[in-house]
Amino acid sequence: QSDELTQMSTCIFDDNTMKARLPSGVYARFKAALVTGAPTSEDDQKVIAETIFKWARELGAVSFAHWFFPMRGGSG
DSSP: OOOHHHHTTSSOOOHHHHHHHSOHHHHHHHHHHHHHOOOOOHHHHHHHHHHHHHHHHHTTOOOOOOOOOOOOSSOO
16 A cells, blocks of 8 residues: 555655756756855756756646755854
């Protein structure tokens, strides 16, 4: 028997999914920004958002929430 808890975390837009779905330049710039702390350009942000949206819709998502936990090493 399946319930909501057994279905959690079955579809995750993780690094492997990003690498497969994002244009290579966008992926490379995003990964570099994670290391350097540089901002991601608005153009790249749009591509990333559109890619995540398309991926989620392909998997049957009908509603979305963006839950972001920044990794800043501090309190903010």
